[in-house]
Amino acid sequence: EPEVTQTPSHQVTQMGQEVILRCVPISNHLYFYWYRQILGQKVEFLVSFYNNEISEKSEIFDDQFSVERPDGSNFTLKIRSTKLEDSAMYFCASSGGYEQYFGPGTRLTVT
Amino acid sequence: QQQVKQSPQSLIVQKGGIPIINCAYENTAFDYFPWYQQFPGKGPALLIAIRPDVSEKKEGRFTISFNKSAKQFSLHIMDSQPGDSATYFCAARTGGGNKLTFGTGTQLKVEL
Numbered sequence: 001e002p003e004v005t006q007t008p009s010h011q012v013t014q015m016g017q018e019v020i021l022r023c024v025p026i027s028n029h030l031y032f033y034w035y036r037q038i039l040g041q042k043v044e045f046l047v048s049f050y051n052n053e054i055s056e057k058s059e060i061f062d063d064q065f066s067v068e069r070p071d072g073s074n075f076t077l078k079i080r081s082t083k084l085e086d087s088a089m090y091f092c093a094s095s096g097g098y099e100q101y102f103g104p105g106t107r108l109t110v111t
Numbered sequence: 112q113q114q115v116k117q118s119p120q121s122l123i124v125q126k127g128g129i130p131i132i133n134c135a136y137e138n139t140a141f142d143y144f145p146w147y148q149q150f151p152g153k154g155p156a157l158l159i160a161i162r163p164d165v166s167e168k169k170e171g172r173f174t175i176s177f178n179k180s181a182k183q184f185s186l187h188i189m190d191s192q193p194g195d196s197a198t199y200f201c202a203a204r205t206g207g208g209n210k211l212t213f214g215t216g217t218q219l220k221v222e223l
Contacts (some may be wrong), residue, residue, distance in 0.1 A: 033209070045211060091154050098143045
């Protein structure tokens, strides 16, 4: 069964550093998303991406965040200058229609 | 208005019992309501979903009941098993960017 994959599973970085989180969506899906989940809290929408552009973004997704689909298979989330409060699980999701399928997540720890 | 309110926060049932998790929303622009199951350290897994033109949907042991006029929907798990112990999130979709707004989650424990 096709699934969304994410790398790395865990990323530790120092405050102010740039990080890139990578995702490989399900191959025939056209819609891509990033969500985050702070430990013990609900899942929060960050951004959706379709046809090589951002469809919608949340207030969390400020100028420090960017997304890119650099080739036909990868979808990336870049945080330019990480803050302590960026520590969370980051989930990539993809969909071909209404149903969104999530990856296993990347745990980002900012020290 | 964008919130989805979920209750209870936690729930303990005996094996074979029928846990019920409830969600309520205000935004009438929501047009699709999925439920996700999440185990510790894993991503949310899509369990079952419903659209507002249907009042009930069953898939295996999982049933969604949907009350459009009350703006409420609930998940019922029939014949619950210890393996169902997980956190369950309801969510609601808005069009445009397909954004999902999640509820706060319910930690379910099914005891033997």
